[in-house]
Amino acid sequence: MSQAKKALAKTAAKQTPTRGGKRLRAAAVKTYFNYIGGEWVASAGGDFFENLNPADTRDVVGRFALSTAEDVTRAVDAAKNAAEKWRLLPAPRRAELLFRLGEILLRYKERFASDMTREMGKVLKETGGDVQEAIDCTFYTAGEGRRLHGFTTPAEMPDKFAMCVRQPVGLCGLITPWNFPMAIPSWKLIPALVCGNTVVIKPAEDTPLSTYNLVKACEEAGIPAGVVNMVTGYGDPAGKTLTGHKDVRLISFTGSTATGRIVASACAERNAICSLEMGGKNVIMVMEDADLDLAIEGTVWGAFGTSGQRCTASSRVVVHKKVYKKFVAKLVERVQTLRVGNGADPQTDVGPVINADAVSKIMGYIEVGQREDRARLAAGGNRLDTGAAHANGFFIEPTVFVDVAPEMRIAQEEIFGPVTAVIPTNSLEEAVEIANGVRYGLSAAIYTQDVNRAFRAMNDMYTGIFYVNSSTIGAEVHLPFGGTKATGNGHREAGTQVLDIFTEWKSIYVDYSGKLQRAQIDEVNFE
C-alpha cells in the first residue's frame, strides 16, 4: 500500500468508518488471512493492513494479513512440500481441477466483480470483464492438460530416438498488480498449475480481495493443500523475501518498470528464472482516411477505460494533419460527456484512480504538460475532490493534451492515469517513427481504411501487440500478451507461449543400438 493510502487507512481506522451516512461498527470489517499449506492463517506478527475503497476511503473493504519474511518462508515451505506429488499427478488430472475452478469463477462472477470494483475502483462492466478474463484463461489453459505438446525429431545416428518434453520449472513466486486483480493473477497461476508447478502468490497490497477470491475458489475446486499459497502484504518484506528465496525457481512479475528491474536483479543474483511484464506508452495512429467516429470511440475507450490504468492504455494518439482539427474537436466534445464517479454506479464512465500516490503522480504529469508551452490542455486537467460523489475518493478528470511534441515527457513516460497526448503528423511513415520512438513496446493501433497502410504499420511497429481499427486495449487470452523493449524481458504470457515460462525443455535421446555411438564423431554410411 502506498504511504498515503496507509496514512488514510490509519485515519480511517481512528474514526469509525461510515458508509452511506451510516456508522459502521468496526466488527463489520471482515478480516482475511494468508493461505498456507491449505490453512487460512494469521501473519506471524499477527498484524493487518486495511484495504480501502478508492472511490470512498471511508469504506474499509477488509483487513488483510500483513505478511513478514517468516510468513513467506512458511508459504514457500508449504509449496515445496506439495511440489513432488503435484508434479507427478498426470496433467489431465491437474486440468480437471482447473476446469472445476473455471465453473466456480463463473458461478461467482457477479460477486467477484462487485468486490473488485469496491477495492480497485473500475466500473462494474470492466470488473466483470476482468473476472471473465480469468474464466477464459482458466478454461483455455486447462485444455493444455491434454496437450502440453513436446516433439520428436530424427536422431543423427541409427537406432537412436530423439524427443523433447516439457517439465515443470518447480516452485513459482507470482507477484501481481492491482489494475487487473483477478485476470493477471490467473494468467500466471493457471499455466503454472497445469504445467505441474506449485506457487506462492503475493497480490498487490491495494487489491488483495480479488486474489483472495481466486485462491478461495481454488480451495473450493479441490486443488490440494500446499499447491497454491497466498501471502498478502507489501513488496518489502513479502515480495522481496519471495524474490530472494533460494527455493523459488521462478518469479513472474507484473508491475512498474522500476520494480521489475529490482526483481530481475534479485533473480539474476541467484540464477532464478524471471518473467517480467511492465510499462507501456501505447499509441493509436489515426490516418487521413480513418473512420473518425470509430477512432474517437477507440481513443476514449483506450485512454480512459480503467481510468487509463492499463499497461495497454492509449496514452498517445498520433493524428494525420488532414483530419487533425476535426479529430481533436470531436474527441474533446466526447471526453467532456464522460461521467467520473464511483464505479459501482451504473451511470459512471470513469472510476477513481487507485490511491493518493497515483493522484500525486498523475497530477504531477498534468502540471508538467501544462508548464511546457509546446502542448495545450484541451480537456480535463483537474482533480475532483469536492461534492458528495468525489470528496472522499481519488478522482481525476479525463484529460486530453493536444499539439503535443513527441519528445515531451507526457508523450514519453508512462502516466498510468486518465491522460492522453494527441500528436499531429504529416504521414504514415512519420507516425510510425513517432509511435516507435518511446522506450516501451507493448501495444499499438492504426485506424485506416487502406489495407496497404494497415499492413505497413503492422510490419513496422516494434510492439508485442498490434490492432487495426480497434483500440490498444482488449487482448484475448489465447494470444500471447507482452511487449518489446522496456515493457518486458522477452517472455509472453497467455496463449500457448506462456508454457515456455512455466516449463523447461528436456531433450531426451534413446539409443537402442546396443553399442557406443558418438554423435558428431562416428561416421554413418549407406553400406
Ligand code: UN1
Ligand atoms: C493491462 O493492460 O495491464 O488487453 C492488462 C487488455 C486486457 C489486459 C490488460 N485484456 O486490455
